[in-house]
Amino acid sequence: MHQALYRKWRPATFDDVCGQNHITSVLRYEIQENKLSHAYLFCGSRGVGKTSCAKILAKAVNCLSPINGNPCGVCEACRAIEAGSATDVLEMDAASNNGVDNIRDIREEVMYAPATLKYRVYIVDEVHMLSPSAFNALLKTLEEPPSYVIFILATTEQHKLPATIISRCQRFEFRRISVSELAARLNDIAKEENIQLDPDAALAIARFAQGGMRDAISLLELCAGGGRAVTQEIVYDTIGTAGREDTMKMAACIAKKKYDSIFAEIADTVRSSKDLLVYMRDLLSLWRDMLVIKTLPDPSPYLDLTDREKKALAALAGAFTRETLLWQSGLLEAATIDMQRPGASARVTAELTLMKMCDEQLDSSNEALLSRISKLENAAFTGAPAVIPNIPEPEIKAPETPKKEQPKAPEIKTEKPTKKAFRQFAEIAERVAQTDMVASSFLRSAKATVEDNTLTVWLASDIAKNFADTADVTAAIAAAAASLSGKKYEIKYEIGQPDIKDDEPIEDEILDNAEEF
Numbered sequence: 001m002h003q004a005l006y007r008k009w010r011p012a013t014f015d016d017v018c019g020q021n022h023i024t025s026v027l028r029y030e031i032q033e034n035k036l037s038h039a040y041l042f043c044g045s046r047g048v049g050k051t052s053c054a055k056i057l058a059k060a061v062n063c064l065s066p067i068n069g070n071p072c073g074v075c076e077a078c079r080a081i082e083a084g085s086a087t088d089v090l091e092m093d094a095a096s097n098n099g100v101d102n103i104r105d106i107r108e109e110v111m112y113a114p115a116t117l118k119y120r121v122y123i124v125d126e127v128h129m130l131s132p133s134a135f136n137a138l139l140k141t142l143e144e145p146p147s148y149v150i151f152i153l154a155t156t157e158q159h160k161l162p163a164t165i166i167s168r169c170q171r172f173e174f175r176r177i178s179v180s181e182l183a184a185r186l187n188d189i190a191k192e193e194n195i196q197l198d199p200d201a202a203l204a205i206a207r208f209a210q211g212g213m214r215d216a217i218s219l220l221e222l223c224a225g226g227g228r229a230v231t232q233e234i235v236y237d238t239i240g241t242a243g244r245e246d247t248m249k250m251a252a253c254i255a256k257k258k259y260d261s262i263f264a265e266i267a268d269t270v271r272s273s274k275d276l277l278v279y280m281r282d283l284l285s286l287w288r289d290m291l292v293i294k295t296l297p298d299p300s301p302y303l304d305l306t307d308r309e310k311k312a313l314a315a316l317a318g319a320f321t322r323e324t325l326l327w328q329s330g331l332l333e334a335a336t337i338d339m340q341r342p343g344a345s346a347r348v349t350a351e352l353t354l355m356k357m358c359d360e361q362l363d364s365s366n367e368a369l370l371s372r373i374s375k376l377e378n379a380a381f382t383g384a385p386a387v388i389p390n391i392p393e394p395e396i397k398a399p400e401t402p403k404k405e406q407p408k409a410p411e412i413k414t415e416k417p418t419k420k421a422f423r424q425f426a427e428i429a430e431r432v433a434q435t436d437m438v439a440s441s442f443l444r445s446a447k448a449t450v451e452d453n454t455l456t457v458w459l460a461s462d463i464a465k466n467f468a469d470t471a472d473v474t475a476a477i478a479a480a481a482a483s484l485s486g487k488k489y490e491i492k493y494e495i496g497q498p499d500i501k502d503d504e505p506i507e508d509e510i511l512d513n514a515e516e517f
Contacts, residue, residue, distance in 0.1 A: 006217040009189055011052050012082075013070040014060075018185050018213055019177035020049050026172075027053070028069025031060045037170040039142050039151040041127075043158040044174025047212030050154040051125060053174075055081070057152060058089045058121040077117055088117040094129040103130070103137040110141060110149045120149050127153040128160035135162050143168045176211025179203065179304040185213065186220055195220070196229035200306070204235040204243075207304055241278045242269065244309060247286045248316055250354070254328075255319040257358045266351055276346040277339050280353070284332040290317040291325050297431070297479055314486035318424050323374035327367040328357045377426070421498075422448035422455060428480040432473060439473045449498045455481055455489035458498045469493045 011017045014024035030036055040057070042050040059071035059081045071078045080086040090109075092102070106122060114120045124130075130138070142151055142165065153169060155161060183202040190197035197220070205223070209216035223230045223238050236243040242250075246265075253261040269279050292299045293314050303310060317325075335353040339346045360368040425448035433440035442464035449456045457477070459465045467473075474491045481489050 004218070005189065005193070005221040006214045009217060011049065011056065012073055014053070014056055015070060017049050017053060017056070019181045020053070020174055023053065023172045023174065027057055027060075031057075031066060031069040036061060036150065038145050038149070039169040040153065041158075041161075041166060041169035041171040042152065042154045042174060043171065044156065045176060045211060046156055047209070047214030047216075048174045048177060049213065050174055051123070054123045054125075054152040054154055058119075058123065058150075061119050061121065061150060062086075062089075062117040080116070086117060088114040088120045089123070090121070091123045091125065093125050095126045098129045098131050098134060100131065100133040100137050103134045103141075107137065107141050110146055113146075114148055118148070121152065122149070123152045123154070125154045126156070127165075128155045128157045132162075135165060139164055139168070177213055178211075179206040182206035182209055182211075182213065182216050186216055189217065190220065190224075190230070193224075195224045197224075198229070198231050200232040201230045201235050203304070203306065204232050208235075208239055208241075239278075240274050242274065242282055244282075244286070244305075247279075247282050248312065250283060251286060251290075251316055252319075254354060254357050255316075259355060259358065262354050262358070263351060266347065266354070270347055276350050277336060280332060280336050280339065280350055284329065284336065286313075287325055287329045287332060289313055290320065291322065291329065293317045293483065294320075294322045294325060294427075297483060299483070311486035314484065318484050321371065321374040321427075323367075324360075324371040327360070327363075327365075327371040330367055331357055331363075420450050422450045422481075424481075424484045425457075427484065428477055431480040432476045435476055436473055439467045439470070442467050443477075447498055450489070453487075453489055454492055456492045456494055456498070458494050458496060460495070462495065465493050465495055 014028050017024050040054075042054060044050055056071065059073075059078050060066055060069065062077045062081065063071040064075040064077055065072050073079075073082070077086070081089050092106075110120070145151065151169075153165075158166070183199075183206040186202045186205060187197060187199075189195075190202075201223070205216055205219050208219065219235075219238070220230065223234050228234065232243065250262065250265055253265070266276070269276060289303055289305070290313060292302050293310075294317050296302065300310065303313075305313065320328075331353050335349050338344055339349050356362045360372045362368075425446070426444070428448075429440050429443035429446070432443055442459060443457070445460060446464070446468075447458045449458065455477075457468065459468060477491050478489060481487075481491075
């Protein structure tokens with residue numbers, strides 16, 4: 001009979017438990033030093049190892065020859081517990097056995113010594129489901145059980161437990177497993193199971209599992225069904241969600257106000273039977289990542305992305321101000337709530353929300369007003385014209401009529417200037433203000449140009465250059481420019497006004513690069 005992968009790869013020792021070393025190290029020490037508690041409380045989200053650690057602990061305390069606090073796995077006690085035939089280790093699901101009579105049975109059983117093992121161990125899963133009368137019946141036994149009895153309580157909702165129960169247990173908080181640890185574990189399992197797993201696919205599965213090892217392994221098995229190689233595209237199709245590439249393309253369409261592309265993307269999502277609610281949540285996650293990039297000097301610790309994805313996302317984030325991202329995030333969050341209401345049309349809600357995200361004039365909220373102001377301020381600082389777009393009218397094509405071919409005029413080649421305006425310099429000035437307010441006051445009126453890998457700051461006077469051209473300010477400008485554009489620049493300073501071509505915003509180039517991603 002086939003055994004599910006998450007059961008086959010369930011940890012057999014504390015060393016096999018992934019991402020919970022702060023707990024397993026304590027449990028191993030207690031077993032080695034014979035300093036066992038009479039009651040344990042394991043708290044944490046689903047699939048992070050609570051029940052697995054409970055079973056390992058039950059084996060370890062009864063093992064005839066433990067190894068460094070781990071069960072040996074070969075003695076008679078370990079094999080009996082693993083096979084489920086040990087009568088002294090009892091597992092109870094409180095979701096279906098939550099009455100006071102079930103707890104009274106336990107109170108009567110603890111009076112008797114173990115039949116074959118050293119300890120009688122009670123593992124109560126989802127203990128928060130017990131009724132109030134059952135909790136009251138458990139109190140006295142839980143506080144002063146016989147020396148040969150150990151209680152292990154597991155719950156995903158600790159806040160539902162009475163304080164009197166929590167105070168009688170040694171509590172352990174199980175953390176969500178990091179994306180990198182989940183991906184590494186999935187790669188190990190795939191190698192042993194002869195599953196061809198792409199690194200990007202492993203990261204996609206790990207992100208979707210949200211810190212749960214069981215969910216990650218189950219999704220890996222589902223994606224590998226039929227013996228096929230697991231790619232990132234297969235993972236997204238299996239989950240029924242859009243990939244990061246698709247959501248970034250949608251963000252680029254919103255930045256460029258391409259309404260036809262937005263409606264076409266929603267139509268494709270509906271035709272492909274993907275869940276629009278999941279799609280909008282993916283967009284909200286993307287907007288969160290862009291906010292992290294726009295806010296923090298070093299966003300890497302807070303983004304579960306590859307270097308390639310970070311670079312593309314940094315380029316895309318440059319097309320928005322921070323105020324605009326906050327306003328649009330609020331619209332996305334409201335849309336995900338509205339789409340779950342009875343009778344709501346998910347498609348209409350998604351289309352109206354995305355259309356509103358293109359133009360602040362369609363929203364009268366304070367957040368939309370702040371977004372418009374931030375764009376005006378950014379334009380004033382950089383010298384670029386501020387354009388508040390209106391809703392475009394549908395394009396009406398006239399019927400085609402045959403035309404005579406006209407001789408082509410000779411092409412006149414004009415040499416394009418190599419210098420381009422760096423339109424995000426206003427935000428760089430704001431970031432420098434966090435460390436040097438005086439230098440930032442001069443930088444706010446400055447302009448910046450980019451030529452190859454050199455970013456030149458054009459200042460109004462020698463005094464401004466003296467304040468700006470310091471090691472600390474230069475380092476701050478370089479760090480902010482790298483964070484915003486995903487590219488390292490050499491910083492130079494000049495006095496005067498730059499001679500640049502100003503009719504092609506650099507954001508267009510950034511968005512084109514993001515679309516290619």
